[in-house]
Amino acid sequence: xxxxxxxxxxxxxxxASSTLAQSCLxxxxxxxxxxxxxPDYPPFESLDKDNKIIxxxxxxxxxxxxxxxxxVNIVGQSFDGLIPALLSxxxxxxxxxxxxxxxxxxxxxxxxxxISGPNVIITRKETSGISKLEDLAGKKVAVQIGxxxxxxxxxxxxxxxxxxxxxxxxxxxxxxxxxxxxxxxxFVGRAFLKQYPDLKIVAELNQVDTGLALRxxxxxxxxxxxxxxxxLEKSGKMDELAAKWFK
Amino acid sequence: xxxxxxxxxxxxxxxxxxxxxRITALSLAFxxxxxxxxxxxxxxxxxxxxxxxxxxxxxxxGTPLLVxxxxxxxxxxxxxxxxxxxxVAGVIAFSINSSAYVAEILRAGIQSIPKGQRxxxxxxxxxxxxxxxxxxxxxxxxxxxxxxxxxGIALLKNSSLLSAIAVVELTRAGQLISARTFKPFxxxxxxxxxxxxxxxxxxxxxxxxEARWQVR
Numbered sequence: 001x002x003x004x005x006x007x008x009x010x011x012x013x014x015x016a017s018s019t020l021a022q023s024c025l026x027x028x029x030x031x032x033x034x035x036x037x038x039p040d041y042p043p044f045e046s047l048d049k050d051n052k053i054i055x056x057x058x059x060x061x062x063x064x065x066x067x068x069x070x071x072v073n074i075v076g077q078s079f080d081g082l083i084p085a086l087l088s089x090x091x092x093x094x095x096x097x098x099x100x101x102x103x104x105x106x107x108x109x110x111x112x113x114x115i116s117g118p119n120v121i122i123t124r125k126e127t128s129g130i131s132k133l134e135d136l137a138g139k140k141v142a143v144q145i146g147x148x149x150x151x152x153x154x155x156x157x158x159x160x161x162x163x164x165x166x167x168x169x170x171x172x173x174x175x176x177x178x179x180x181x182x183x184x185x186x187f188v189g190r191a192f193l194k195q196y197p198d199l200k201i202v203a204e205l206n207q208v209d210t211g212l213a214l215r216x217x218x219x220x221x222x223x224x225x226x227x228x229x230x231x232l233e234k235s236g237k238m239d240e241l242a243a244k245w246f247k
Numbered sequence: 248x249x250x251x252x253x254x255x256x257x258x259x260x261x262x263x264x265x266x267x268x269r270i271t272a273l274s275l276a277f278x279x280x281x282x283x284x285x286x287x288x289x290x291x292x293x294x295x296x297x298x299x300x301x302x303x304x305x306x307x308x309g310t311p312l313l314v315x316x317x318x319x320x321x322x323x324x325x326x327x328x329x330x331x332x333x334x335v336a337g338v339i340a341f342s343i344n345s346s347a348y349v350a351e352i353l354r355a356g357i358q359s360i361p362k363g364q365r366x367x368x369x370x371x372x373x374x375x376x377x378x379x380x381x382x383x384x385x386x387x388x389x390x391x392x393x394x395x396x397x398x399g400i401a402l403l404k405n406s407s408l409l410s411a412i413a414v415v416e417l418t419r420a421g422q423l424i425s426a427r428t429f430k431p432f433x434x435x436x437x438x439x440x441x442x443x444x445x446x447x448x449x450x451x452x453x454x455x456x457e458a459r460w461q462v463r
Contacts, residue, residue: 080426087429107429142413146426162333162413163423173413176324178331 024218028092032071035061036091038079040144040166042191043245044097044210047076056245057095060114061212063237067228078165080146083107086215093225094213097185099148109216112226113209114238115246119149120189121203122182124174130181130202142170142179148208149183168192175199185210187246249430253437256424263420264441270334270416271403274341278402279395281342282349283384289354300350307347313408316340320412337409341402348398356391357383389460396453400446417441 022030037057039045045055053076065072075091082094086108100110123130130136137158143150145163153161162179164170171192173179184192186204193199214222232238289300307315320336323329360383368378407418415423421438425431 080422081431083429084425084431103427145422150426163419163426164413165411169411172321176321177329178320178324178333178412 024092024215024221025224028068028070028221032073033061033065033093034091035072035074035093035095036082036085037074037076037094037096038082038166039076040079040168041097041188043187044185045076045095046191056115056241057097059241059244060232060238061093061095063232063241064225064228067231068224079144079167080165083146083213086213089215092214092218092221097188097210098213099185100209100211101148101151103151104148104213107216108213109218109222110211110213111222112229113211114229115187115210115242116207117186117210118207119152119183119205120186120201121205122171122174122184122189122192122199123180123202124177124198125200126198127180127202132203133205136181139180140178142173142182143167143184144170149185152205153183171196171199249433252424252428252430252433256420256434256437259424260417260420260437260441263415263417264445266334266414267403267406267416267418268445270337270341270406270409270414271399273338274345274402274406275395275399277338277342278345278349278398281346282353285346285350286353286357287379289350290357304347304350307344312340312344312405313411315344316408316412333409333412333414336412337406337414341406345398345402348401349395352391352394352398353387355394356387359390360386389457392453392457392460396450400449403445403449404442 037045039047039053044057048054085091136156140160141153142162143153144167174182175196319340323331368382410419421434425434
């Protein structure tokens with residue numbers, strides 16, 4: 001009797017949970033899309049004067065959501081916590097200028113790339129002798145913790161990698177001489193140069209693709225977003241956004 | 248739970264723990280040295296000196312440690328145009344911060360020594376400096392061992408703040424691995440256990456010291 005009761009309870013729980021487990025797409029339609037980002041990465045995302053998150057990614061995600069009829073809730077948090085937050089279902093999408101890497105693909109799914117560009121090395125104007133990756137040997141290289149650029153820096157023999165919580169802190173470290181060089185995406189690097197006139201770009205590195213990241217079990221949502229991105233590319237909206245933020 | 252990951256990252260975490268221990272030990276040592284001077288200045292009959300040290304203590308206790316760290320790490324290079332190693336910046340920030348707390352701990356300890364001790368010492372012909380050096384301070388230091396150990400434990404735990412200026416101490420070591428593997432739970436669990444082990448050992452040593460010196 002007791003055994004049967006347990007079995008029935010278990011069946012009940014399983015049944016209830018399977019009806020609760022909606023597809024990601026359906027859930028996004030009813031509950032809206034929670035988007036995680038780390039607003040220390042201009043022009044992809046940064047905070048404006050009123051501490052509102054703005055940037056290319058914000059406009060992009062809003063355009064996608066308008067296309068698909070979702071409501072969007074954008075939450076700012078630390079960069080290195082984004083993928084764990086996605087995996088633990090605190091957020092549904094990462095829109096953080098995330099470089100598509102093989103290593104990340106093991107844990108998350110990426111949408112089609114929405115922007116491509118090289119990483120760059122940035123130093124102070126007074127610094128000389130750094131013109132390629134190998135020149136960073138023996139130098140302090142500032143990057144953000146958990147970033148694809150951290151991986152690049154770690155690959156340089158003899159480089160002393162300094163990982164900061166915020167990319168803005170990494171740039172500040174170079175500007176205040178606490179580090180010798182910064183590795184960052186070119187678009188972001190240009191934004192930092194506007195802020196710190198004493199810095200300069202000394203080298204262009206590998207070309208990388210940037211995409212939105214989703215959980216692996218959200219294939220339907222990813223396909224819908226991919227279709228929306230394609231539509232935005234065809235309609236010229238994507239170029240318009242790129243011109244607005246990356247010029 | 249990925250125990251394999253914890254096992255594989257243990258050497259890197261322990262390396263971080265060693266940095267944590269070194270920062271704590273150095274900062275506590277400098278903090279006690281500096282704090283002793285601050286405590287004496289605080290109790291000085293010279294009014295402006297005592298007021299000045301009060302301001303120093305309030306400033307350090309009234310502002311967040313993380314802000315003090317950033318002030319030193321980003322501020323000193325801006326003022327002096329020279330690089331400052333983040334480990335050194337950390338030790339400077341912690342020593343200065345700790346000196347304020349140590350000063351107040353010591354002041355309480357010194358004031359808890361009965362007046363008669365000082366009077367007797369002076370009556371026996373010791374100078375005020377000798378009285379302080381041989382009679383008051385040795386007794387005061389023994390009394391303040393428990394609160395000083397607390398300060399040491401607080402320093403050890405607060406050293407995790409140095410992760411923000413890219414010092415690879417224990418917390419940063421865990422963060423670096425979890426940022427790479429996306430497994431924060433396993434990493435922070437391992438990090439917590441290592442911190443706990445260090446603080447438990449610290450309090451055990453303190454109890455031994457106390458027991459030993461109390462007997463005499």
